[in-house]
Amino acid sequence: MVSFGRRYGIRTTDPALIDRLVSVLPPEVKPGRPGNVACLYSLLAAGTERRGKVRRVNLLYGDEVPLTRSKNLEVVMEVLESDLQLQIAEWARGRVFVHAGVVGLGGRAILVPGSSQSGKTTLVRALVDAGATFYSDEYAVLDLRGRVHPYRKHLSVRDGRGGARKIHPEALGGPVEAKPLPVGLVVATSYRAGATWRPRRQSPGRAVMELLAHTVSARRKPERALTTLRLATSGALVLKGVRGDAEAMVDSLLSKAAAHEPSAA
């Protein structure tokens, strides 16, 4: 298979698992011709057969490196999905992956960069409920002109009891866009119960730093990352601050995004 100009391979000892493997592939993965691959995943399945008292486990390797071993196939599939996604994000040709939620509004993108547990998904859902179009819950995929492309992975929504369930983007109800957009607004925020959204506007340099802190290939290709992020934020309004409930700040965000006149890039 091929993703963003790089080839990956997956093989398994159990042909019955192929459909399952296909179902965990990240977006933008296409079938490719056999040949040399950048990374070959090997899943040695435990199977259902039991031999005496021997416990059989599923083993996952990335090239020759053991990635995980577990009796629970779900765990192995999650590790595979997450590792492959990270490989693609780090090595993508012609793209810079920033860990961020993205929606589109009025022909421009709103980016919500943040680490896990910062409440990106909640804010993305609130923006979609308010009329924005869904682009991504996981990565802002920037091309080298700084435009954002959609990354339609399922959303991981926490249930408040520590669990998480997966929702397909279409299930949100809003349209799912495919057109690349320039960045109009970047919202650097994290959730704090009871906090009021009083953001501070960031300078162009600080704006790049906010995104760089969540850029997967920042260490591998810093020059490309800096240039791409500078182009992406050159016409954008960048706001930073803690937030309380997502619903309480959505109107303010949407009106700021609509009122912002992008400067010439």
Place this chain on the structure above:
Amino acid sequence: MKPTETLMPSARTTELVVEELPGEILVYDLKRHRAHCLNRTSALVWRHCDGRTPVSEVAEVLEDEYEVPADAEIVWLALDRLRKAKLLDDGTELPAEEISHSRREMVQKLAVVGGLSILLPVVASIRSPLAAQAGSSTTNAQCNQCIGVGLPCSDRPGRICVARTGKQAGTCRCQ
């Protein structure tokens, strides 16, 4: 020799990626994997770190640029911040007396003339993330509190945060 007659140190030039922005400079340190954002004052001072220009001359350039009174204290303060960010030549030493004097002077001046705060040199720094840190993940400690179920545990490679079932239902672990 008066401190204002001292020459500027030399800026570090190797293993850096520099990106110029209007009024700011972004610098990526390839050796330490740190990114720095230099505001207008520190950017201007850094550009003049050539080992030849007198400190007093850079203070005059600042004065012309901002159209407010600026003196050598500002330049020393900026140099101190640039040195801490490792953006000056290796081994650069700044006169400790001038640096602490500059800090005291600046605090006193800012208390009297608030408008001078625009002159303050700032070097904002971050550590560049590892690929795994920039992706979705949780930690073992978070997972033990059932935060991040379904995500990889960044401090337990190859493990994922899983909600337990049966007698241990309601608890989670990286497995």
